[in-house]
Amino acid sequence: MSFHFAARTAGLRSSAIRDLLKVTEMSDMLSLAGGLPTPDSFPLPDLRREADRLLGEYGPRVVQYSATDGVVDLRRWIADHHSAEFGREVAVDGEIIVTHGSQQALDLLAKVLIDPEDVVVSESPAYLGAVQALELFQPRFEVIPGDEHGMCVELLADRLAQGLRPKLVYVVPNFHNPSGATMSLERRQLLARLADEYDVLVVEDDPYGAIRFAGTPLPPVASMSERVVHLSTFSKIVAPGFRVGWMVGPPEVMAWVARAKQAADLHTSTFAQLLLANVVAQPGWLDEQKARIVPMYRERCTALADALDTQIGPRIRFHRPEGGMFLWTEFDEVPDTKVLLQHAVEQGVAFVPGNAFTIDQRPDSKARLSYSTLAPEQLVEAVSRLSRALGTFDSSR
Amino acid sequence: MSFHFAARTAGLRSSAIRDLLKVTEMSDMLSLAGGLPTPDSFPLPDLRREADRLLGEYGPRVVQYSATDGVVDLRRWIADHHSAEFGREVAVDGEIIVTHGSQQALDLLAKVLIDPEDVVVSESPAYLGAVQALELFQPRFEVIPGDEHGMCVELLADRLAQGLRPKLVYVVPNFHNPSGATMSLERRQLLARLADEYDVLVVEDDPYGAIRFAGTPLPPVASMSERVVHLSTFSKIVAPGFRVGWMVGPPEVMAWVARAKQAADLHTSTFAQLLLANVVAQPGWLDEQKARIVPMYRERCTALADALDTQIGPRIRFHRPEGGMFLWTEFDEVPDTKVLLQHAVEQGVAFVPGNAFTIDQRPDSKARLSYSTLAPEQLVEAVSRLSRALGTFDSSR
Numbered sequence A, B: 001m002s003f004h005f006a007a008r009t010a011g012l013r014s015s016a017i018r019d020l021l022k023v024t025e026m027s028d029m030l031s032l033a034g035g036l037p038t039p040d041s042f043p044l045p046d047l048r049r050e051a052d053r054l055l056g057e058y059g060p061r062v063v064q065y066s067a068t069d070g071v072v073d074l075r076r077w078i079a080d081h082h083s084a085e086f087g088r089e090v091a092v093d094g095e096i097i098v099t100h101g102s103q104q105a106l107d108l109l110a111k112v113l114i115d116p117e118d119v120v121v122s123e124s125p126a127y128l129g130a131v132q133a134l135e136l137f138q139p140r141f142e143v144i145p146g147d148e149h150g151m152c153v154e155l156l157a158d159r160l161a162q163g164l165r166p167k168l169v170y171v172v173p174n175f176h177n178p179s180g181a182t183m184s185l186e187r188r189q190l191l192a193r194l195a196d197e198y199d200v201l202v203v204e205d206d207p208y209g210a211i212r213f214a215g216t217p218l219p220p221v222a223s224m225s226e227r228v229v230h231l232s233t234f235s236k237i238v239a240p241g242f243r244v245g246w247m248v249g250p251p252e253v254m255a256w257v258a259r260a261k262q263a264a265d266l267h268t269s270t271f272a273q274l275l276l277a278n279v280v281a282q283p284g285w286l287d288e289q290k291a292r293i294v295p296m297y298r299e300r301c302t303a304l305a306d307a308l309d310t311q312i313g314p315r316i317r318f319h320r321p322e323g324g325m326f327l328w329t330e331f332d333e334v335p336d337t338k339v340l341l342q343h344a345v346e347q348g349v350a351f352v353p354g355n356a357f358t359i360d361q362r363p364d365s366k367a368r369l370s371y372s373t374l375a376p377e378q379l380v381e382a383v384s385r386l387s388r389a390l391g392t393f394d395s396s397r
Helices: A007-011 A016-024 A044-057 A072-086 A102-113 A128-135 A153-161 A185-198 A251-265 A270-280 A285-311 A337-347 A376-395 B007-011 B016-024 B044-057 B072-086 B102-113 B128-135 B153-161 B185-198 B251-265 B270-280 B285-311 B337-347 B376-395
Strands: A096-099 A119-124 A140-147 A168-171 A201-205 A228-233 A245-248 A316-318 A326-331 A366-370 B096-099 B119-124 B140-147 B168-171 B201-205 B228-233 B245-248 B316-318 B326-331 B366-370
Touching: A007 B102, A007 B251, A044 A270, A044 B044, A072 A096, A072 A228, A072 A245, A072 A270, A096 A102, A096 A251, A102 A128, A102 A201, A102 A228, A102 A245, A102 A251, A102 B007, A102 B251, A119 A128, A128 A140, A128 B251, A140 A153, A153 A185, A168 A185, A185 A201, A251 B007, A251 B102, A251 B128, A270 A285, A270 B270, A285 A316, A285 A326, A285 A376, A337 A366, A337 A376, B044 B270, B072 B096, B072 B228, B072 B245, B072 B270, B096 B102, B096 B251, B102 B128, B102 B201, B102 B228, B102 B245, B102 B251, B119 B128, B128 B140, B140 B153, B153 B185, B168 B185, B185 B201, B270 B285, B285 B316, B285 B326, B285 B376, B337 B366, B337 B376
Parallel strands: A119 A140, A119 A168, A168 A201, A201 A228, B119 B140, B119 B168, B168 B201, B201 B228
Antiparallel strands: A096 A245, A228 A245, A316 A326, A326 A366, B096 B245, B228 B245, B316 B326, B326 B366
């Protein structure tokens, strides 16, 4: 057999992280490589109670086909939730599409917006899943560097002034994956102004926003401009295994996305949407859930950062994030963290090398350390192993 | 705001059926237009019991991220199920991808296989959802007519002999939507031979195969050639609202599909996969479910067909299907069934005009009547209304 695949498959890189996760499934490996939420955070009793109610009392409609843009019970909650956050009325109909996780939102937006060679602006480092979803539709990436205050929007302003006309600008303003950075208020405001001035669509991906354990919440870019598609998800605040996310955006864009969604999978799981809607719509539930899980991430982040300071010290640099799951680090005298990773795996600890989060994948001195799935004492032990790996790495040079 | 959408959106037609379903939600409308399985068929008590067990006993992994190709519990059941059906060992790893409904299988296959202007062979009439999914990737459709024995594969043989080289051939061999036709054994064998001779990939979509209420089961094309991607789903035999389907195909194709799936939505709902796997893997469950629901469809099909014979008689022609949900009809002296539909809606009955299932959408005398969601006595009443609609239609000409 000889099959001929479409040209766009050239953009289908396998996820270095997914490949790496196979290694980290070895017993006794302490993994700082994953990006999974901590299983302790999942509200299993609430899910169990509501699943039983749905399948026992609601009748067959909970497992029947449903509307392409999402079940109305969930869209009502989403509209209320974002009306408060955006400071304007978000409509239940026309502005919201429920997706099979935020990842699908990226696929659908790319599908309806990107022709080959269209320019897409992305931060570097960038969320690999977004790069994968966009790359399939053969855009040209315009990479804008980020720092500890998020994408350097001033540089984007320069490029737009010089004539750059991107189809979309992709940003993760809260607790960025992998950089952990939170975009400053000034940069959010500038990005919104640029969107309006140059008639450019901003895709604001916010999977981690609810997991803020330090600093003050900042308003989303979607509250400052109407040229924003805002992506959100239940993956980190409830559980990821249901694959329920959503987007809120301009009706003209959402109308095309709805057609693409219909062609892609008809609609998102009716049962999962109703289940999650019933859980989160209980008065006060979301605040209680945040109060329960945010301290878990705060404690782990502190444990990892303190251990790195104590055990590795000046050899590693990082900014402490204000939320989320990731600590983005840079090593001194480690030109390629892929080589360090080999030593780390021998010592029983794993992380993701920084170049996995770049478009060009050139080796670098950076690494993403996730503190989301290990207990504080395990994080301390993981850092001990990492310190030993630095030792064997140095001896081998 | 002025957004510029990708060229491929030209292929994003809205589903005439979905648009029509809004009309049919009017109270007192008897709809023969939908394609929903009957809600009586959903095994709610089994789903409720297994959901409770999963969320109560299995721990947090049931709502955590999971593997892109599907949870192993479900892939094991799929492998066993199709090993028996295909008469060869289907591997748990490498040959199976669990999808967000069969619809997603079409999207993913189109994504990895179709470059603009590639040739795709489709039957006419065709499942509209497949046309929508494929059309987005800008193929050139080569349409092969079908009759009551399925796609006229002999005509495909002629075109291949004349030099046609399609990227894929899309068929629905069991109880076709909309035609109700079952592809004959001879045509299945010829299609498999052509796939091997011309090294062409066949996409065999089988959502309805389990709902056979007459005749003898025929082996799938996937049992006759390895150049087949076989699509299946729980939508009709368990419930559609979970959005769980799957495909079985050549490992080389599945490897690309897995990467596309990762970029599209990471994976299908962990919870939905485990729930359905636990329900269907109970010994004897699937046979009992079929024994319970197949007679529902048989009884309804007979009620509709008998009422059409009795009340409308020679004015309408159709073949009685051996399974599935649809009766494909042709009216005498009705050049455009869209016009008849307006009269029908006035009388309180709806159906889907035949041209909705064609690539070129030229008006025709055909109509798809679904018997899946109305009770037998409602079907008789629906036909009375259709008969009255024919009367007002005739008077208006």
